[in-house]
Amino acid sequence: MAVLAERMQQRWPMRDWKAHAGMGLLYLLLTVWSLDMRLEEPPVPMVWPATGVLLAYVYHYGYRLAISGALFGVLAQFQxxxxxxxxxxxxxxxGAAAMAGARLLRATDFGPRLQRIRDVLLLLAVGALASALISAVLGGLVLAGLSSRLPEVFGLCLLADFMGMLILSPVLMTMLRRPRGDFSLNPEGWALLLLAPGIALAVYSLGLPFMMTLPASYALFPVLMYAAIRQPPWLVALLTLLVAGVALHCTALGGGPFAQSGMRHDLLSMHAQVAMLALTGLLLAALRAERQAAENAARQHLSNLARAGRLNAMSTLAAGIAHEVNQPLCAVNSYAQAARRMVERDEGGQPLREALDRIVSGTERASDIVRRTRGYLREESAQHQPQQLNALIEEALALLGPELRRQQVTLKLDLAPGLPTVLASGIELHQVVVNLVQNAVEAMGVSRSPEQRWVGVQTRLSAGGDAICLRVSDNGPGLPPGDRRALFEPLFGSRPQGTGMGLCIVRSIVDAHHGRLEANNLPGAGACFHIRLPVTGEALDG
Amino acid sequence: MAEQARVYLVDDDDDVRDAVSFLLRSEGLAVDAFATPDALLAAVAPDSAGCLVLDVRLPGMDGLELQGALRARGVHMPIIFITGHGDIPMAVRAVNAGAMDFLEKPFRDQHLLNQIHKALAADAAARNEDARRLDVERRLQSLTPREREVMERMLEGKLNKVIAWELDVSIRTVEVHRARVLEKLNARNSSEMVRAVLSTEAYRSWLL
Structure with missing residues (x-):
């Protein structure tokens, strides 16, 4: 029985009863509100919000909402x-208008979060227009019949429907799409929520002189534009609705700068301003969201690229790392076998203890190397935290050690002690050091004898004390003449085995750290890369 | 024997060097361990006895170059190379150039010890051989010119009467010289004498 009851509840139209109820409540309240804007003749309200409400609900919850919407419509009209x-x-x-609009929107790639210009245009030019046309044609026919007044009534209905749609469907579309209850706002959002309707009330209801209120009515544009740039689209839509509601209502009651010569004329002027206000807010918010999405995509792309670069670097370093892990393993193996022989011979005491101690320290050394390697390859979001640049450099060089020894390159390390911290992602700065040192080693590969191969790594506090300068120099053939900026373009690489991304990744990382990267040639030596990273301003240590 | 036989170990990795030294010492071997090829070259001489255990990848000089430098200084102790990951081609070349063996890290202790004992035995045998050869060369110096002429003809396998005819002396005289040669060279018979003499530097070419 309980199961049956549950099944009954899930059956249409019991499902989503809250949605049906919410929609009905909105429908009736807004219809009552719109009566204040009804013309004497023909008896058409200048704004008809009901269609906008239906379109948003039907689009969000499905076509069955159109049926209860139609029932509410019948009820309202009857009353x-x-x-x-x-x-x-x-x-x-x-009901039919909402269904048609929703159907059309669903046939396109419309996104109800209104985070693209395309979404805003689709909503207004396809969904809202189709819905308004159907509603206006039928409404006009009912109110005027096939008389000579049909075009006028049809025009007024179309305008009223479209205005209702313009101010209501965006806010409902975006807010219905939010996860339940997630309407948290920052203080600025709350301030805007008070400020925009406040300005509207002041302009339209305080009865100030026309000379002041007309210019003041335009003050809403910058407020809404600011909101569009800083706040989520749903808040922009909500602000538009509140402002438009206040402005339209007061104008209909004869307040504000647009109340001059009769409701029809006044509200037509008011509509023009409301429409521009709504379009400005919605389009600007969508533009901002689009730019943000593009920036996120670019950041993600860079992060993937950097990871690919790390994998690439690691494949070059792999032989050295394998060797580096093998050394302690070899030592551990020898100690363990010596210890076994001692135990077999019943020897013990100090030598056995020493062997066991060395086994422990050897395994620690090996696992250190493994941890370092894994740390370099992990895919974590590049969080910026205060970091000791020198420590990061030493970690990266430890990773490069085997490769430097294999290539018989001397490391000239010159790190200034007691440097302040920099706000950075450790994993990314590792990569900068690895890429630059690897480049230097490869540049010298053939052109210098082993005694002449060196890589210099130097850190210094800048003269002003507000930045740390990192220099990576080598004794290779130096940079080719020509445009130095081209060095950092993708696919510039001159090495056949390189990906051409190394320096490009370095530049992107340095940019992301608000740093500067320059390259030149040292007199009497090879290339030199300078990186300047701003310090965090935290206290010096050591 | 000039010196006690030792194992000369070169590896630039402190842990590995300590570990291998520890293992070998715990087996009662005398070990001298070095971090660099230069330190080794400063410590060994042609009369150093024992064997060499070398990492093929060393700072400043690879295993092959060190092998060449040792040979150039007259150090002929057997060499066992130990190799990390990926150095196999170099190890193969080293073996082709005369190294005794190469072991890949990490190695089995028994295998390393076996190879070291084999190398020490080979070095001792070579040193014995050298000592014998030096002895024969010293004895050769004591031959008179006539005895040397007889001895060289014996090397050619000539009969007493042919030697007598060639040197224009009596067969009896040849027999006396022949006995003196065998006595001076400490040989029981002529074939033992021939083998000893042919092992010396001066008469090696007579083999051809």
Whole structure:
């Protein structure tokens, strides 16, 4: 029985009863509100929000909402004094309009979060327009019949429907899409939520002189633009709705700069401003969201690229690292076998203890190397934290050690003690050092005898004390003449085995750390790369 | 024997060097361990006895170059190379150039000890051989010119009467010289004498 009851509840139309109820409540409240804006003749409200509400709910919850929407429409029209037949047609017209608009939007790649210009345009030019057309044609026919007034009534209905859509469907679309209850705002959001309707009330309801209120009404544009740039689209849509609601309502009641010569004329002027306000906010918010999405994609792309670069570097370093792990293993192996012989001979005491101690320290050394390697390859978001640059450099050089020895390159390390920290991602700065040193080693590969191969790594505090300078220099053939900036372009690489991304990745990382990267040739030696990283301003240590 | 036989170990990795020294010492071998090829070259001489255990990848000089430098200084102790990952081609070349063996790290202790004992035995045998050869060369110096002429003809396998005819002396005289040669060269018979003499530097070419 309980199962049956549950099944019954899930059956249409019991499912989503909250959505049905919410929509009905909004529908009725807004319809009552719109009555204040109804013209004497023809009896058409200048804003008809019901269609916008239906479109958003039907799009979000599905077509079955259109049926209850139509029922609410019939109820509302009946209460407003329409004949039963008229009420029936008008209600059905609202449902059909919402269904058609939602159907069209679903056929496109419309995104209800309105985070692309495309979404805003689709909503207004496809969904809202189709919905408004259907609603207006049927509404016009009911109100005016096939008389000479049909075009006028049709035009007014179309305008009222479209305005309702413009101010209501964006806010409902974006807010219904939010995860339940997630309408948290930062203080700035709350301030805007008070400020924008506040300005609207001041302009439209305080009865200030026309000379002041007309210019003041335009003050809402910068407020809304600011919100569009800083706040999520749903808040922008909500602000638009509140401002438009205040402005339209007050104008209909005869307040504000647009209330001059009768409701029809006043509200038409008001509509123009509201429409521009809404479009400005929605398009700007979408533009901002698009730019943010592009930036995120670029950042993700860079992070993938950097990881590919690390994998690439690691493949070159792999032989050296294998050797580096093998050494302690070899030592551990020898001690263990010596210890076994001692135990077999029943020897013990100090020598056995020493062997065991050395086994422990050898395994620690090996696992250190493994941890370092894994740390270099891990795929973590590059969090910026205060870091000791010198420590990062030493870690990276430890990774490069075997390769330097194999290539018989001397390391000239000159790290200034007691440097302040830099705000950085450790894993990314590792990569900068690895890439630059690897480049230097490879540049010298053939052109210098082993005694002449060196790589210099130097850190210094800048003269002003506000930055750390890292220099990586070598004794190779130096940089080719020509445009130094081209060095850091993708695919510049001159080495046949390189990916051409090494220096490009270095530059991107340095940029992301608000640093500067320069390259030149040292007199009497090879290339030199300078990196300047701003310090965090935390206290010096050591 | 000039010196006690030792194992000369060169590895630039402190842990590995300590570990291998520890293992060998715990087996009662005398070990001299060095971190660099130069330190080894400063410590060994042609009369050093024992064997060499060398890492093929060393700072400043690879295993092959060190092998060449040792040979150039007259150090002929057997060499066992130990190799890390990926140095196999170099180890193969080293063996082709005369190294006794190469072991890949980490190695089995028994294998290393076996190879070291084999190398020490080979070095001792070579040193014995050298000592014998030096002895024969010293004895050759004591031959008179006539005895040397007889001895050289004996090397050619000539009969007493042919030697007598060639030197224009009596067969009896040849027999006396022949006995003196065998006595001076400490040989029981002529074939033992021939083998000893042919092992010396001066008469090696007579083999051809």
């Amino acid at each position: 407003l004094g329409a004949g039963p037949m008229d009420a029936l047609v008008l209600g059905a017209a609202g």
